[in-house]
Amino acid sequence: MRDFRDAKAMAHTVRASLADQGLKVTNSQSLELIAKAFGAADWNTLAAAIRGASTSSRREVAKPSVTIDAGIRPRAPRFATELERTLQRALGYSDVRRHQYSTLEHLLLALADDASASKVMLACGVDLAMLRQSLTDYIDNELRSIVVETGGSPGGSRPSAAFQRVMQRAEAHAEQMGLQEVTGANVVVVIFAERLSPAVRRLYNQNMTAEDAADIVERGIAKGDRSSAP
Structure with missing residues (x-):
């Protein structure tokens, strides 16, 4: 379900629907209509709320939550600096295309240039050039439904x-392995x-599977060499 952070897309839809009925409104008028629908005084007020929520969401994915347990339990692992850059790159892929959301396809495309992630994929026999091309084609051609045609702004993707x-699971996985990052x-x-x-x-x-990835990352067993495992 859409929420107030999708207001620009909703305004675009309203404007198009009214046009189909012979009622022409400007982009500014459609934005004001949506602002009123959400109970905001005007579009500028709602836009400020949108920017605040977007910034909060992006910060949440870029930085894991850290809990302090008075020394009883170890602190949750932090995101490695390289991974933080990878996440920002994934968000950038969606921003430049004016996508409302950063999807797993944006994330995997960014991981193809992450040294740690790409090392695992290469060890599993993945052709990274082919993967990048396939993901780019998908993002450019199959995700047009999440493009914000009007009013999009840099940094707006969530x-x-x-x-x-996936990022929450990655944090839990690192913690289970006893890693600090x-x-x-x-x-x-x-x-x-x-x-x-x-x-x-x-x-x-x-031909890469979850078992292949886990063998390399968790057990140091190369793909196709499981018979040598203890």
Whole structure:
């Protein structure tokens, strides 16, 4: 369901619907209508709320929550600097295309240039150039429904629910391994939980599986060499 952060897209839809009925309104008028619908005094008031919520959402995915337990339990692992850059790159891929959301496809495309993640994928036999091309084609041609045609602004994309789930799992995975930092390798292992996503299907198409990734990251066993495991 859409919420107030999707107001610009909603205004665009309202304007198009009214035009279909022979009622022409300007873009500014449609924005003001949506602002009133949300109970805001005007569009500027609602826009300020939108920017605040967007910034908060992007910060949440870029930085994991850290809990302090008075020394009883270790602190949650932090995101490695490289992974933070990877996440910002994924958000940038969606921003430049004026996408409302950063999806797992944006994330996997960014991971293809993450040293830790790409090392795991290469060890699993993934052709990174082919993966990048396939993901770019999908993002450019199949995600047009999430493009904000009017009123889009840099920094407006938000991580999708699946994107956020994967990052939460990656943090938990690193913690389970006793690591102090979450890296792209952790993300590659847990992204397979979203097995129906187009991103994961592209890994499957290159014969990479969740077991392959886990063997390398968790057990140091190369793909095709499981017989040597103790």
